[in-house]
Amino acid sequence: MTRLWNDPASFADDMVDGFVRASGRWVRKVSGGVSRSTRSSADEVALVIGGGSGHYPAFGGLVGPGLAHGAAMGNLFASPSAHQVESVIRASHQGRGVLLSFGNYAGDVLHFGAAQEAVRRDGIDCRTVLVTDDIFSAQPSETEKRRGIAGDLTVFKTAGAAAAAGYDLDGVERVARLANARTRSMGVAFTGCTLPGADAPLFTVPEGKMAVGLGIHGEPGIEITDIPSADGLAELFVQHLLDGAEVPDGATVDGGRVVPILNGLGSVKNEELYVVFSRIADLLEDAGLTLVDPQVGEFCTSFDMAGASLTLLWVDEELERLWLAPADTPAFRTGSIEREALVAVVPQEAGADDAERPLPEASDDSRRAAARIAAALEAARDAIGAEADELGRIDAIAGDGDHGIGMKRGTVAAAAAASGLVERGAGAGSLLEGAGDAWSDRAGGTSGAIWGLILTTLAGHLGNTEAVSAPKVASGIAAAKDAVMAYGKASVGDKTLVDALVPFADTLASRVQAGDGLAQAWKEAASAASTAATATADLMPVMGRARSHGTKALGVPDPGALSLALIAGRVHAVLAED
Template sequence: MTRLWNEPENFADEMTDGFARANARWVRRVSGGVTRSTRAEEPTVSVVIGGGSGHYPAFGGLVGHGLAHGAAMGNLFASPSARQVESVARASEQGKGVLLSYGNYAGDVLHFTEAQDKLRADGIDCRTVTVTDDIFSAPAGEQEKRRGIAGDLTVFKAAGAAAAAGYDMDGVERAAILANDRTRTMGVAFTGCTLPGAAEPLFTVPEGRMAIGLGIHGEPGIDEVDIPSADGLAELFIERLLDSAEIPDGVSVEGARVVPILNGLGSVKNEELYVVFDRIATLLEDAGAVIVDPHVGEFCTSFDMAGVSLTLLWLDDELETLWRAPADTPAFRTGSVDTSAQVERDAIDDSVAEEVIPDASDESRRAAAVVVTALEAIVSVIDVNAEELGRIDAIAGDGDHGIGMKRGSHAALTAARSSHSNGAGAQSVLASAADEWSNRAGGTSGAIWAVILRTVGERLGNTAPVTAAAVADGLDGASTAVMDFGKAKVGDKTMVDALVPFAETLRQRVGSGDTLAVAWSAASTAAQDAADGTADMMPGMGRARSHGDKALGVADPGAVSLAMIAAAIKDVLPATSGL
C-alpha cells in the first residue's frame, strides 16, 4: 500500500511538483502537467500525451527528446480536465500542430476532445490518436472499444520519433495509428492497488489466485485462475497474444520482427520479470518470431499493484526505425541524443485571466445565493459519502468516484462563492462552478457535472426572471446535453439513468403547477428509485463495461451520487428565497 502522503486530495499536485523539480533537465511545470524544458532549433509537430496520475513513468516520465513534448497529468486514476490538456498543449505547441494521444477511456475522450475543439477553434491543427491495446477489454473485431494500457509506450514513441524526424502532421498521425494497430497487450494481477489515504485496496484477489485482464486504474480483472509458475504465466501471455485473432493485419508470425515489453505494474520485482521473460523469449522464437530490442521493467504502473503485463509491438521497416530512434526522457532513454542543438525555452505564461463579471439583475443575484447554498449542501453530502462512493465504484471500476466528486464539488463551491461575492448572477456563478468542478475533478464525472451546471446556468441567465419553470427547463436541457456529450443513454448503467427521470419528473410536476420545492422532492424520489434500479443493469458504457457480471447487483456510483445530491438540494430549497 502507499504510505507517504500529506493530504490524499493533494497527492497528484504535490507529486507533479516534485517530479518537475527533480527532472528540470527535461521538463518544466505548467498548469495541468509538464512540458519540455528545452526545444529543438527547428519547430516540429508537438506530441502531447496524458492521463490520470498513479502510472509512472506514464505520463510525465515520457516527456523529452524523441518522445512527448508535454504531458497532461490528471488526478489519481482520473483523466486530466479539458483545461489541463489545453494548457499543456498550448505550452508545447510550436506552430506545426499538436497530436494528442492517450488511453481510450471515457473521461479522457471527453476532456481531450473538448481541448482539441478549443485548439482547433484558434486555428491550431490538432489531431487525436487513442491507444487501444488491451485485448481483454473488447473483442478482436471491436478494437476501437478497447482501452489503452502499457501499449501507450509504443504509440507515444512512434509519434514522438516521427515528430523528431521532421514528419508533418499527417505523417506523425499516420505513424501513431500504425503503431496502435500493431500493438497488443495482456495484463494480470495478484493483488490490487491502494490509493493514498485509503484503508483498503481497490480490489482483492483471493489467496493463490490471479486476476486476468485487469486495467491500470485499479479495475479488477475479468477472470481469475490459480497463480501459475513463471513459465506458466509466460505461456498464458503468448497463447493469448499469438491467437490468430490478435495478430495484426499484414503480419505473419513466422519471420515477423516483434518488440516485447514486459511491464511490472508496481510491486513485482525486476528479478521476477526476468524469469518470466526468459520463457517468453523462448516461446516467441519457437513460434518463428524475431525479437527486436526487448524491454523489461516498469513502463506503465498502477501504484502498488502486484501485476504484470506483456505488450507486443509487431514491426514493419518504418516502425522499427521509429522504435530504435534515440529518445531522452526522465524514464525512457535509448540511443544517443545530440543535445547541442537544443536551446532553453523561454518563460511560459500559463496564468489564468481574471474573471470578468457580466451585469446581473438583483433577482439573478438572489438566485446565485441559492446556487451557493445548494453547492454547500452538495459538498456536505459528498464529504460524508465519498468513501462509500469510492467503494461501490471499485467493485467494477477504478474506485476514484468519491475522490473526484469531493475535489470537484469543493472547487465548484469555492469558485461560486468568489463569483457571488463579486456580484455575479446565476449564470455566471454556475459557469464558474462548472469550470472549476471539471478542472479539479477531471474524469468522466468532472466533465459531466460541468455540463450540467453550465447548461442550467445558460437557461437561467444573468438578467432573466428566475422561475421554477426556468430551473426545470435548465435541468431538462442538461439531461439532453449530458447524453449528447457523453453518448450514454438510459439503460447503459450510468448517471444518465438517474438524471433523465429526475429531469422529466421535475418538468412534469412544475408544468402541472407544483412549486419548485414540491416538484424537486418528487424528482428526487424518482432519481433515487432509478439509481437503486441500476443495480439490476449490466453496464453498457465506461470502464465497468468490461467487467460484466461484476457490476451486476451494485448500483452505478454516478447515479447514486446524483440521487444523493438531488436529495441534499431538496432539503435546502424550502429555506431559500428567490426561487
C-alpha cells in the same frame, strides 16, 4: 499500500511539483501538467499525451526529445480536465500541428476531445489517436472499444520519433495509428492497488490467486486463477498474444519481428520480471519471431499493484526504425540525442487568475439566486463527502473505485468557487459557470466532465439579469440532460448517470408544467431519480470501465446515478428552506 503523502487530496499536485524539481533537464511545469524545457532548432509536430496520475512513468516521465512534447496530468486515476489538456497543448504547440494520444477511457475521450475542439477554433490543427491495446477489454472484432494499457509506450515512442524526424502532422498521425493497430497487451495482478490515504485496496485478489485481464486504474480482472510459476505466466502471456485472432493484419508469426515489453505494474521486482522474460523470449523465438530491442521494467504502473503485463509491437521497417530512434526523457532513454542542438524554452507568464476577471453585470434577483445556488452546492459537497467512501466501494466492484474520490474533489472545488463568486457579487449564470469549470478541473474523469457540463448548461439558461423561476430551472435541467446524452452518448438503460438524470429532468419539467413550485417539483424529481438510481442494480453496464466486467456489475447500482440522486435529494432540503 501507499505510505507517503501529506494531504491525499493534494497528492497529485505535490507529486508533479517534485517531479518537475527533479527533472528540469527535460520538463517544465505548465498549468495542467508538464511540457518540454527544451526544443529542437527546427519546429516539430507536437505530441501531447496524458491521463490520470498514478501510472508513472506514464505520462510525464515520457516527455523529452524524441518522444512526447507535453503531458496533461490529471488527478489519481482520473483524466485531466479539458482546461488542463488545452493548457498543455498551447504550451507544447510549435506551429506544425498537434497530435493527442492517450488511452481509450471515457473521461479522457471527453476531456481531450473538448480541448481539441477548443484549440481548433483558434486555428491549431489538432488530431487524436487513441491507444487500444488491451486484448481482454473487448473482442478482436471490437478493437475500437478496447482500453489502453502499457501499449501506450509503443504508440507514443514511434509518433514522437516521427515528429523528431520532421514528419508532418499527417505522417505522425499515420504512424501512431499504425503502431496502435500493431500493438497488443494483456496484464495480470496478484494484489490490488491502494490510493494515498485509503484504508483498503481498490480490489482484492484471494491469497495465492491471480486476476487475469486487469486494468491499470484498479479495474478488477476478468477471471481469477491460481498463481502459476514464472514459466507458466510467460506461457499464458504468449498463448493469448499469439492467438490467431490477435495477430495484427499484415503481420505474421513465422518470420515476424516484434518489440516485447514486459511491464511491472508497481510492486513486482525487475528480477522477477527477468525470470518471466527468459521464458517469454524462448516461446516467441520458438514460434518464429525475431525479438527487436526487448524492454523489461516499469513503463505504465498502477501505484503499488503487484502485477505485470506483456506488450508486443509487431514492427515493419518504418516502425522498427522509429522505435529504435534516439529518445531522452526522465524515464525512457535510447540512442544518443545531441543536446547541443536543443534550445531552452522560455516559460510564458501565467495568465490572469479567474478571480481577477471582471464579472458581467447581474441583477439583485440573480445575485440572490446565486447565493441559494452556492448554498445548494455546499449541501452537495457535504452529502458527497459523507458518502464518498461508499461510492468508491460500489465503484470498485466493477469499475476502478475512484468515483467517490472524484466527486468529493469536484464538489469541494465547486462549492469553494461558488462561495468566492457570491462574495464578488456574481449572478446565477456566472456562479454556475465558475462552479462548473472548477468541478470539471478539479475532479477530472468522466464525472467531472459531465457535472461541469450540467452546471455550465444550466448557467446559460439562468443568465445574470433575470429572476430565477421554476420554468427557467426546469428548462435548464432539461437542456443539461440533452447535452449530457449527446456528449457521452449514453442512453437510459446503459447503467450510467443518465439513468437517474433523465427521470429527474423529465419529472421536474412535468411537475413545473402542472403548476408546482420549484421546491415541490424538485422534491418529486429527486424521488424519481432516487428510485431510478436504485433500479440500476438490475442493469448490465453498456459503457465505461464497468462494461468489460459484465455480470460483476449485476446487483450493484451505478455510482454515478447514485451520486446524482444523492445530490438532488440534498439540494431539495436547501430549496425547501425558502
